[in-house]
Amino acid sequence: MSSWRCCRCEYDNAGAMEYCEMCDNQRVVQQDDKKMGDWVCARCTLINGRDASECNVCGGLSPDAELVQNLALQDAIMDLNVESNAVSDQKSKENAQKEGYIYLQCPHCSGTIQVKSGTILCGVFTHGSVGANQIDPHSTTKAVADHKATHGGNFLGCGGKSLHVNGTLVPHTESGDHA
Secondary structure (H helix, E strand, C coil): CCEEECCCCCCEEECCCCECCCCCCECCCCHHHCCCCCEECCCCCCEECCCCCECCCCCCECHHHHHHHHHHHHHHHHHHHHHHHHHHHHHHHHHHHHCCEEEEECCCCCCEEEEEHHHCCCCEEECCEECCEECCCCCCHHHHHHHHHHHHHHEECCCCEEEEECCEEEECCCCCCCC
16 A cells, blocks of 8 residues: 655655644645545645535635635625615715705606705706706707717716606606796
8 A cells, every 4th residue: 555745744654544643634635636526725735525615624615615705705795885875875865955955856767856946946857967057947859969969978867858846857848838
């Protein structure tokens, strides 16, 4: 029967021994001894069986267990980011409301329109702004298209016309009256 050399103390042990006779270190199986599905521990180089999720000697994770752990950590980080963004968005809206802004939902695209409450002179809204400036609510569809064409990525909104009724926006047509 062949012998094996201990990787810790370099003593030559009998082939059947699982632990070193000198230092009691567990035998590290050579790559030749690896069976289909077994994995080599990245920490101590022990070849572990395919069903082991941790190294039998040092507790290092198998590549599959390490991947699962990393994916779980990534999911947890993403959940925290989503939760943090939701809290941040809510605080931004609360601060804006304290400063006299109201939020209305566009009936055309479901986007949110932020409006300073004292600036509602009539009930017509055109969902669009260039930078921080709301476009003229009475502008025609052509004027909205011109804004989008000339300002590109700086134009925000869908350009849909709406009428402010009892705190909500409803679609508005050119032929309809407005407050």
